[in-house]
Amino acid sequence: MRSPAASLAPEPSAAPVPAGVPAVASVSPGRAERPPEPHAPPGLEEALSALGLEGEREYAGDIFAEVMVCRALPRRALPRTVTPEMRALVVDWLVQVHEYLDLAGDTLYLAVHLLDSYLRAHRVRLHRLQLLGVACLFVASKMEECDFPEPASLCLLGAGSFSLSELLRAERRILRRLDFRLHHPGPLLCLGLLAALARSSPMVLLLATYFLELSLLEAEAAGWEPSRRAAAALSLAHRALDGAGPGPEPALYSPLELGPLEPCMARAALRGPAPGRAAIFLKYARPQRQGTSLTAACLLRRPQHWLS
Structure with a gap:
């Protein structure tokens, strides 16, 4: 492991809400109102149980809203000194x-x-x-x-x-x-919940985890909601393993809403161990992770419409 070669705000806007989840009403300053109860998708309680959260079934709707309806960072450029x-x-x-x-x-x-x-x-x-x-x-x-x-x-x-x-x-x-604002339901938690809802296989989940981790290298990914990033990774993994078949169900985002996310992840996976971007590829090429990065590159080289 080596060190990098160089030793080297406006309020965020509200994020689009996944399909099936009602938008949260805006709250004026000084007023603390509880957001409306979300419409939990079918199988949510069972998905929480699969994640080891059997004791949280009573709060399934609240957990879903907290994890899946999370705002992204504002789409603001990096400082001029940082490319x-x-x-x-x-x-x-x-x-x-x-x-x-x-x-x-x-x-x-x-x-x-x-x-x-x-x-x-x-x-x-x-x-x-x-x-x-x-x-x-x-x-x-x-x-x-x-x-x-x-x-x-x-x-x-x-x-x-x-x-x-x-x-x-x-x-x-x-x-x-950062005003001690450190809590953030990250996309990895969203991916676990979405995969449990879709009853994805362990191989699909591992491939989606690889795609999701690759998105950390992309500066533009910070402007995507955690749930949208997770949904894109899971959809791409399902379609890579099943050809051009349908994505996971329930689909909380439409193909249009996933927009450029899947192609961005696919391009990152096809890039391979590029200089300065090799750690994730090499990490997932190891036998402990079943050579997932190598498998992903082979799967994505097949003709698919996400690369257009």
Whole structure:
């Protein structure tokens, strides 16, 4: 594992709501109103049970609304000092650190969400981009892990790019500038729920997880709602394994709503281990993950309309 080559806001608009889920009414400042009860899709309680949430069946509708109706980050350009390629390089390195430390999947997604949230609201010097990324991973691990990594170990993995005091200052800066708004139902949780609803096979879920993780490298993906990203990954996995067959049921998004998401994920999978973007491909090429990235490339090379 190596360090990147370079050591390196307006209020978000409401996200489109998945089909079948009523829109939440706007609330004026100072008023706290409970959003209307969503129409839970068929099989939601059984899906929660499949995810080990048998005790939460009474709150199935609330869980569905919290997870699936989550706003995306505003579609705002990255700072001038940070190109999409430099962002991808840092995310690629974070994937390596995340895997080396054997952290939970949600930790990686939250870390990238915090990184994108910060980049869309505040300036960052290019030589501090790696420090910002690892500080976001440190904060995310405190939110998601029972035993989060020691900051000194993160400094060692940074190969001397930053000191312990710089890491702790960066952590405080993130918390302050994001106003401690750290909770985020990420797309990985959405994918688990959608796959359980669709009764997807383990192979479909593994392939969809690969597609979803590849989207972390794409700067534009931060402007997509977590549920839409998960739905696109699951739909692409179903159609890649079943040819041009139908997607999963129930379909919470129409093909039009999934728009450019599936082609973006397919192009990323076909790109292979490109320089600065190889960590996820290599991670899913290992036998522990059944060579999923190699399988995905073979499946997607078949003539399909999503590549048009």
